[in-house]
Amino acid sequence: MSLPGAPWIAHRDGELFVEDCRVNALADEHGTPLYVYSRNAMRAAAAAYQQALAGRPHLVCYAIKANSSLAVLQTFAEAGCGFDIVSGGELARVLAAGGDASKVVFSGVGKTRAEMRQALQAGVRCFNVESEAELDVLSDVAAALGTRAPVSLRVNPDVDAKTHPYISTGLKGNKFGIAHGQALAAYRHAASLPGLQVVGIDCHIGSQITETAPYLDALDRVLDLVEAVEQAGIPIRHVDVGGGLGITYTDEQPPAAGTLIGLLLERLDARGHGHRELLFEPGRSLVGNAGVLVTEVLVLKPGDKRFCIVDAAMNDLMRPAMYEAYMGIVPCRPRSDAAQVWDVVGPVCESGDWLGRDRELAVAPGDRLAVLSCGAYAMSMASNYNTRPRGAEVMVDGSRAAVIRERERVQDLFAGERLVAG
Numbered sequence: 001m002s003l004p005g006a007p008w009i010a011h012r013d014g015e016l017f018v019e020d021c022r023v024n025a026l027a028d029e030h031g032t033p034l035y036v037y038s039r040n041a042m043r044a045a046a047a048a049y050q051q052a053l054a055g056r057p058h059l060v061c062y063a064i065k066a067n068s069s070l071a072v073l074q075t076f077a078e079a080g081c082g083f084d085i086v087s088g089g090e091l092a093r094v095l096a097a098g099g100d101a102s103k104v105v106f107s108g109v110g111k112t113r114a115e116m117r118q119a120l121q122a123g124v125r126c127f128n129v130e131s132e133a134e135l136d137v138l139s140d141v142a143a144a145l146g147t148r149a150p151v152s153l154r155v156n157p158d159v160d161a162k163t164h165p166y167i168s169t170g171l172k173g174n175k176f177g178i179a180h181g182q183a184l185a186a187y188r189h190a191a192s193l194p195g196l197q198v199v200g201i202d203c204h205i206g207s208q209i210t211e212t213a214p215y216l217d218a219l220d221r222v223l224d225l226v227e228a229v230e231q232a233g234i235p236i237r238h239v240d241v242g243g244g245l246g247i248t249y250t251d252e253q254p255p256a257a258g259t260l261i262g263l264l265l266e267r268l269d270a271r272g273h274g275h276r277e278l279l280f281e282p283g284r285s286l287v288g289n290a291g292v293l294v295t296e297v298l299v300l301k302p303g304d305k306r307f308c309i310v311d312a313a314m315n316d317l318m319r320p321a322m323y324e325a326y327m328g329i330v331p332c333r334p335r336s337d338a339a340q341v342w343d344v345v346g347p348v349c350e351s352g353d354w355l356g357r358d359r360e361l362a363v364a365p366g367d368r369l370a371v372l373s374c375g376a377y378a379m380s381m382a383s384n385y386n387t388r389p390r391g392a393e394v395m396v397d398g399s400r401a402a403v404i405r406e407r408e409r410v411q412d413l414f415a416g417e418r419l420v421a422g
């Protein structure tokens, strides 16, 4: 059976490969825990969006929170993508990776004045504003710099994305965006402020979405607003439909990016909005299945409950502990022995520190396992809990493998700390 990540991530000749590199050999060279990414999987995922949008004005803004490592950003910048950021730190990363500020959209419910100034000075393409109060602050900051901030209002369409409650963002009860019913007034307010220039509209209804209907419902709600806002004399140049497209972790069957985009374009055309520039903010669907987290089996603990203790933990991959998320786990060099059922857990002192439960695996201490679908929301959410240095990252491109992030050293972790004097 093919793995999520195929054809770039696959077993061949009894070994797991990422493109043309043997994962075990990478682990021998660089140690574990180790994140390994396929550059061509990332390129292909970006191309799927871009090809479906060819011939239409568009910009695919990679949501860098999914994986913000510089070489990943460089890959998407080279592919012609823009970026969706949520902090000044993310903006600094985009610029350090050679990204173009004029292709950056700045989202997030709580931007500081300093971040607003930084983004204005860099020349970002637009701010996705998430509240009326933020409009006033941004106008102030821009006017003080003698400029106008390009804005797009993030509208909360009150659509159920049918995903995990922690990653659903487009319902009334979520903290994100301006309520649909208040958006027209907010646009009027934005248009009246001296430091703002309205350029677009935005919505993002959640993450790991596996159905097309919530997107089409949200688009309809957004287009209703576009029509009302333009009738009020405020032109809207672009429509940003956000990110959120899901990937296959186990048996999910999300639509392909091209299928979703085809349906959205059809709806846009049918409603007479086909001329508008379309923006997307995909994160997970561009990188999720382009990476694995490689870990070594430390010890086996058979008993009533059978534990396979590995050297990666919740600090390296938080998704299982945080959302009870299922992540595929496969051996890097499958054994022919009979498989047994194991809970794959890390060394961190938390019962929530598990990577997979009740997995059928034939394993022995010293074996390497690969946790699949770890290109997104793995390293970017990693922490140093239990004073665990974060793992190294390797980018594979064909038969070449480059270290794109060195393994942290323990002394790096407390380098900024001080003992109290006296």
Ligand SMILES: Cc1ncc(COP(=O)(O)O)c(C=O)c1O
Pocket: 063, 066, 084, 107, 108, 204, 206, 207, 208, 242, 243, 244, 245, 281, 282, 283, 284, 285
């Ligand atoms: C505003 C915004 N845009 C884009 C994304 C990217 O989402 P995903 O990784 O699900 O595509 C997120 C995260 O959910 C987000 O909050």
Ligand SMILES: N[C@@H](CCCC[NH3+])C(=O)O
Pocket: 065, 167, 207, 208, 319, 376, 377, 381
């Ligand atoms: N971190 C989440 C997704 C959150 C998306 C950010 N708005 C995950 O791992 O699934």
